[in-house]
Amino acid sequence: MAEIKKVTLQNGKTRWRFVIDAGRDAQGKRKQLTVTCDTQKEAKDEYARLRNERKTGQLILPNKITVAQLIDEYLNSKEDDLEETTIDGYGNRLVHARDYFGQIRLQELTEDDVEQWVAWLLVAARRRGGPKGTGLRATTVDGVLGRFRAALRYAKRKRYVGRNVAEDIAVPRKARKQDRRDNQRAKPWNVVEVKEFVLGAREDRLFAPLLLSLMGMRPAEVAGLRWTEDVDFTAGTLAAGANTRTMLRNATTIEKDAKTEAGDRTLPLPDPVRLALLNFRVLQEAERAAAGEDYVDSGYLFVDEIGQALTTRDLREAAYRLMERLELRRVRLYDVPAQLLDFPRGERRPGRRSRRLGRPHERVVHEEEVRASDGRRHGRRGDSAERTSRGVRGAARTPDVRKSEKSLIAESPKRPLTCDGADVRRARQRL
CATH class of the missing domain: 1.10.150.130 (Tyrosine recombinase, N-terminal domain)
Structure with missing residues (x-):
């Protein structure tokens, strides 16, 4: 036991002091702790406490860390x-x-x-x-x-x-x-609103990237897609998460791979999305021919008219502008229900999370959304084949809504390009 000494201060008051070993530092040097108490009993109690904490490995030495x-x-x-x-x-x-x-x-x-x-x-x-x-x-x-x-x-x-x-x-x-x-959270879009967004976006230059967002891809994943490495038209697949481009404080672009293994995934390309991507590729080749040497060959899918890579901020702003033009409720791209396009068969169950496609941790699909989209709840009946028909699933089963996105794209008017017909023909030949 360490000796507890009586100490007399200059003003005549007495204190009780002891020194106890507190282990060694990172350099192996012995550390000691000096403790001063008002009474001998307080000193004995404090010594017993420190000794027990040292023995059990719980001793915390005083420090000046802020x-x-x-x-x-x-x-x-x-x-x-x-x-x-x-x-x-x-x-x-x-x-x-x-x-x-x-x-x-x-x-x-x-x-x-x-x-x-x-x-x-x-x-x-x-x-x-x-x-x-x-x-x-x-x-x-x-x-x-x-x-x-x-x-x-x-x-x-x-x-x-x-x-x-x-x-x-x-x-x-x-x-x-x-x-x-x-601050009540805005409800995600229902199927009718998604349909209106898709129909209104057909003539937009960024129709294909916006459709990818409807597949459940994050904005950073859409911005990071590369034509050669990530898009496979032959296999009909898309490598999501293999490369992402995100924004740091809306000022700096950071390029990296997926944060987790679940985020690095391969998605099948539905026919509407595949056709939209093919049209977007043709348009970019035409823009390349029109721009000539000024065109930037970045290799990214999400680029502007001269080939410069766009960012997640550009994608969000484009979506918000389109929502305003179509007079739709403004929601985050994350609040657009994923998997409303034609994917492999699989039932969306209320309150269950789906990892078939899209984001690896997709939000819960609530029961009212399922009722609005396929009429499977509360006694609503109908032909099962019709309820799972291809294309965007609408709440009101009108002939217009039952059309597949493939036919919607085929029937949409061609967007006027910023180049002549010869450039378009050359672009199609290159593809």
Whole structure:
């Protein structure tokens, strides 16, 4: 047992002090901890506690690490494990913790501090995306708190702190309910709206990329498609996720492969999409002939009139412009129900996730959507062959809706090209 010494201070007061071994550092140098207490009993109790924690491997040495330093170290530790865009997203979520806690020492952080921080996030933390100084949405605060909680778990694993003071902190339930009432999520398009979008997009230059979005492909996957490596017209397949082009803060384009194995997948090409892609390829060859040496041979599928690769932002803006022109509800491309084109047979069941095609973690298809699309619920009857007919599936089974997308494309008027007929003929011969 270490000796507990009585120490007399200059002002005449007495203290009790002891020194205990705390192991060795990374260089093998012995570390010691000096503890001073007001009474001998407090010193004995503290020595017993530290000795037990050292024996059980739970001893946490005092340090001067601040919350800001922890956040920097936490983000640096993720560089070899996560992609650049993901790390940037982590940094965005931790910026409020860095600003609020700043130079507070990590070991001095308490649960009360975290609770007050959460309350501040809900009422005054907004910096952009709305009136400055107002509160963030409860869902946003939940994500911010979750990432800070993960950073504190890292600190606990590195033995900077003995416990995670944010582990049991949560966004108040009242704030969650109020957020749901104030920000109701827009319903995804129904089948009729998808049909109107497809019909209205036929004369758009980007008809083929927009159809790929309806297949459940992410915008980054559409932007990263390459004609030679990813599109196989002979086999009728498409390599989704083999190459993606995503945007970092809407400013920098990052090209990479799929994040997970599930994201790297091969999709069959329905006839409507295959025909649209063939027409898009012919149009690009005609544009190449018209532009001459000014044409950029990027090899990407999603390009502008002179061959320059477009981005996910361009795809979204093109879709939003089309929605406005067609007077359709503006929804995210993610909220357009996937697999509404003619894919291999398979029933879409209410409340079940489908991994046949499209996004590997596709959203749940709700029962009302199934009722609207095929009339299989609540006593509605009809010919089963008609309900699974090829093409876009419509809620109202009119002859117009039952037409396949293949016939819709064939009947659509040809889009006027920005080049003459000779260029088109030469482009078709090259293909």
